[in-house]
Amino acid sequence: MPAVISGPDNGGVAAIVDELPYVELFLSKRTEFGIIGQPFTRSGWGFPLYRDSSLAIDMSTAILKLSETGKLQEIHARCKIGLSGSFPSSGNTSSSSLKPKVIHIGALFTVNSVIGGAVKPALEAAIDDVNSDPNILNGIELKLVLRDTNCSGFIGIIEALQMMQSDIVLAIGPQSSGIAHVISHAVNELQVPLLSFGATDPTLASLQFPYFLRTTHSDYFQMYAIADIVDYYGWREVIAIFVDDDYGRNGISVLGDALAKTRGKISYKAAFSPKDPVSKISDLLVEVNLMESRVFVVHVNPDSGLNVFSAAKTLNMMSGGYVWITTDWLPLYLDSREAVDSDTMNLLQGVIALRRYTPETDLKKRFMSRWNDLKYKGSSGPGGFNSYALYAYDSVWLAAHALEVFLNEGGNVSFSSDLKLGDTNGSTLNLSSLHVFNGGQQLLQTLLQTSFTGLSGQIQFDQQRDLIHPAFDVLNIGGTGAQRIGYWSNHSHLSIVPPENLYTKPPNISSGSQHLYNAIWPGETSKPPRGWVFPNNGQPLRIAVPNRVGYKELASKDNRPQGVKGYCIDVFEAAINLLPYAVPRTYMLFGDGTKNPSYNDLVYQVSQNKYDAAVGDITIVTNRTKIVDFTQPYMESGLVVVAPVKEVKSSQWTFLKPFTKEMWFVTVAFFLFVGVVVWILEHRINPEFRGPPRQQLMTIFWFSFSTMFFSHRENTVSTLGRLVLIIWLFVVLIINSSYTASLTSILTVQQLMSGIQGIDSLISSSEPIGVQDGSFAFNYLVDELNIARSRIVQLKNPEAYLRALNLGPKAGGVAAIVDELPYIELFLSSTKCLYHTIGQEFTKSGWGFAFQRDSPLAVDLSTAILQLSENGDLQEIHKKWLTHRECSIQINQEEDNQLDLSSFWGLFLICGIACLLALTFFCYRVFSQYQRFSPEDEETELVDIEPSRSSRRSIRSSSFKDMMDFVDKKEAVIKEMLKRKNNNESKQTGHSTNGQASSPA
Template sequence: MENEVVAVLGPQSSGIAHVVSHVVNELHVPLLSFAATDPTLASLQYPYFVRVTQDDSFQMNAIADIISYYGWREVIAIYVDDDYGRGGITALGDALANRRADISYKAAFPPNADLSVINDLLVQVNLMESRVYVVHVNPDSGLNVFSIAKSLGMMGSGYVWIATDWLASVLDSSQPSNPGMMNLIQGAIVLRQHTADSDLKRSLVSRWNNLVRTGNATANLNSYGLYAYDSVWLAARAIDQFLNEGQVISFSSDPRIHDANGSNLHLSSLRYFDGVNLLPYPVPCEFILFGDGSKNPNYNELVQKVADNYFDAAVGDIAIVTNRTRIVDFTQPYTESGLIIVASVKERNSSAWAFMKPFTISMWCVTGIFFLFVGAVVWILEHRTNKEFRGSPKQQLVTIFWFSFSTMFFAHRENTVSTLGRFVLIIWLFVVLIINSSYTASLTSILTVQQLSSRIVGLDSLISSSDPIGYQVGSFAKNYLMEELNIAETVGQEFTKSGWGFAFPRDSPLAVDLSTAILTLSENGDLQRIHDKWLTSTGCSSQDAQVDSNRLSLESFWGLFLVCGVACLIALIIFFFRILCQYSKYSSHDEVERCESQGGSSRGLARLTSIKELLSFVDKKEEEIKNAIRRKSIDRQQQVENSSTGQSPSPA
């Protein structure tokens, strides 16, 4: 919109047309669409959307007439799952409903689907009762549907295939005599959009064929190409009619030169804000241009002419400086002025290791350690309950590393089944999300904005620099830089402030009265509104535009790592507490028997054996441990019952 666009042509898909239509409605710019056929794109919802072609409801009614003519009551719709496919199939369903037919099954596949997805879809629809298929897909994947259908034997007798105008566009665009393509679609019914024959059409087709023969065009012309040509003609015709009606097209990107009421601007006449009316008495005035228009006038010379009574007053961006106040009287400043440094910005060369710059070394190290630490914690929590975290030591080590670093891309294939494992993983995935987002934002800044740099960043660097300095001829900048700073000029912040005022001869009463008028304008806000409208700077770089390539350090993320680490420790404490409770139940009976059978000299060996048993216990599956505890409890009860039965007296 910065280039004063008057119309937008395209896009070639209905999905993008939906998005662009929202934008052009806000900007009040017409969108001429020659390929968006989704019936839901209506001018009632999008007033600035102009469809140059026909929407899909027309061809869907034609398909419904064919189906009704042959007496078919059910069809299967094969379509691409986007705005284009869904809108067309919805229109087909409405058209069939009016003819007492319906769509028995809607077989949708995602855009850019591979052959396996399409093959599975066709195998599924082949098992259904209906053998009438309506194919409404994109040209990119449409021929794959017919190719797979032919390999599955679905193109023979007993099947009916109806393709919308996408297939006609493919056939028209392809080079003639393509036997492979024609063999795929033998027996299919294809709809083609009708374009009336005319001299303009024959001329366009002839010129396009010449481009194809000379190699300047790679495809033949189809119906959508004709509609695109009409769209360009429509925009050109509108602009031509606009000019013929005497309207003016501006090629300036500044919207402020247009009148708010829509009237023509006569730039040859001078327009000014008549603040002289605020004076207590009438002051007739005549504006005389100063300078020849080819080079900047000398402001000191202008002020001198006022002092010499050659001019009654000087109006303009005249800076109020000391040497000028000695010879003329100035009004109250109507705006502040000053000197700023405008320096060129050079682009720095990118480094091969630029992807390492977003984080500091400590941040990289801590992040890598936490990836391994969280992976090890999840492995500990899942090892006893999840078969995906079991296996040989080598396999388990590979699992830890794979699971740790695959969480960086949320691509871990191992499922967590324990409550503690899921608790730790949820917190860690949140940390990874924050780290990934921060890394992406920082890297983008480094590779774009932060590649812009300048050696001159202020007054001191300008003084020490040997670069040539430019200044406006006739301004006081030259004297200030040479006499005050002992250089010849300066980025960013103003280093001196003065103001702009109107110059009058010494002791002129107009200077005091006009100063009062300027203060009145300042108090009621008119002066600020004029300043905001015409003097707002939008182009020059300043000190605020300097970039700072601050790298993300550990201090910015230590809170996240602290929360994640505490969560891991809490989960481990709960996990090992449960392990010890289970182990005490598991080994209580064996420990009693071992103490009764062994003497005091073998207690140390018993403790060593207990440690080995504990490690072996931790490595076992939790289900096996629970079953073993249950069996030992049953055996112990049986032993107690047997012992009590053996001590009872036998019957007489």
């Protein structure tokens, strides 16, 4: 400090060069010094960390968050950095160390316009109210720097730059979205917040333009409100008529997205220039009037929007059947007029319009009572009131509240030159006179955090920087004014309850909760229009009907006025009668009547607008759905194979056919095996299984095969035998039941005359195949199944089917016919079931009515067909035309009913394991007994017990023979022998012990 005070002549310095924070601290204490020029370097302070430290990135993000939330400025203010310094003006910078006495805010809009005429007095009233309120800004005066864009984007840019030269801290406006796009770049550079009360373009986003704040609701919400209205009345397509600028294009783009979420769409976008004359608009309306949709969404400017309805009225497009929906520009225009003439109202009868909703508060009512005094006070515009006046008024108060907080928190109203603009000093535009507002970032954060209740409702921004609680009135223009038929809010969508009454309740946007009052539509009708007509400008529907040669029950020519009759015609007529609107129609025969027409050609003619629809037995297949729309199928269909059949008499060996040879062999083997196992288990203890060898062999055979009928007379007494028998009887039960069912099937089916067993065998053969002339079966066999065209014979009626099948492939006929199931059912009933379908359907499809692409009638008729099916009318029509004899006899091959071993191996396995386990346990038990019993003892016992047999035993048998004899003995005998042996051993042991005790020592 002494160096700069002494000066260069006294050993000091002429100037000090230092970083700005240090200089600000110095100047806060010594006000006699000041900054000369502008900063000639740009840098900043940071925290040093190790190279590649991840903490550096996180700390940088945190510092940016501190800056965005305003906390960094609060820390700056607490440390008293630069708050009391004085910065004398040097021509390049300006500042104030104290709170300023006057703060300039800018306003930019078209004064002489519908919006501007209401905004100007509202802004001036707001400035007066703020300046006269002692409770805000503490005596600081707000001054309005007003610039007129004069409805010109170029002039708007020039006026905006001139406004910025006045060192404003905040700008209000513009009303034009196009000008707002350009001005937002300027305010971003100069860090001046821009509060727009009228730029509703949804693409004006905070990411691209951080200093842009919208104090009204974006058209994003308005377009979703329109989409909900369209969905509420059941319309699916709309035509958008819009002005070709940022405001119009971007709004309609959002409308398309909104409609897509409700399964709707914009079928056509009709754009025109804001300067186009009425004649061009008329040409545009003539073009859209030739299209299907009758729902028009008009998104234009309020100053020229009535030209659209004037042209529509001239073209008779404001009559019955039309739907007109406008955005908020129409209520804006009507509200701005003290009295709307009757001619204008006649143009608008039946129109649905949206108006920005503002709650009826005491604050708003007091302002409205002042309006008559305000609108003539310095206003050069039309002077009518509209909702934008409320948003403009609230914008001034938002600025005042934010500035008060900004100044109270230590914010400094200071400006500095922009180095980028300093590089343009050679330009005659004098851009260097534009200054950067140093407190712009802090003021922006303060604006985002400000909340108060204004004329338009609660002023508060959400995280996306949009005003909270977007809502609209849904108006219906009728009579001499507009009637509110409901509300739309982002909270609960369509409702007849004011939005503020719903905010305290959970949101409910289900279809059942959406309500509007009844509206009056163009043509003075209270019934909602269907929203579309046929593209030939409402002329009768041209319906093509195939002129068939055969199967005339489905569709054929008739001498009655309708001209056609048949099952398909009756279904179509019944569905049409269920529609809530009339469908004028004319039936036109397709084909010469000498052969069946090509259904592919018929569908193609519909796609080429020669016909509006095709009604008949039209199969829904992939290649047809690519060019037309089909209704819900009203008849199921699928391709089947038909071949001759004959009843084959059963042979004397038919009873053997239920099982294969392998199955018979294993079954017989198991009968014998189980018989042997049971005999072994029962032989020692059951007298019924004993006797001479011949008798025992007969017992085994008898017992085995008698179990087949559960008539075995021998009782099993052993536990193991009973266990094996229970398992075997279960196996026998399954085998018996399966045999009976298979034999019954074989005896009751018919057998095929030829070797064709289905579509697979038909493909592999080389025999000719018959198909119906004109059907899709020909293309399917050739294109999908790769069958040679030379094999396919086209037949035109059931009589031709019969002749071809009777002749057979060797006599110039066909081996089989491939056709759709409904035709085949009719054919079989007429032949008294001499022929039958073979196999199953190998395709699945259905019959439907064909319409041109995107025809709304296809959707409505699909719903009607479902209703016919549910109420039984479809079945009644089917009975009327297609009642026929059912050919229900099955057609099968013998081999299809034969049962093989693979179906029963599990049962045999279980039974076999049970038998082996029982034998194993039995053998172990017998062997244990044999070990305890010796042959010598056996011989002795046999002499005592069976003396007659001992005489016959002259030679000792071999060991194996001895064991077999042991096994052959009764269980009771063995147990008695073992008991005696144990007693003898006990006696011998006793004698031996006594002898030893009596001998001398």
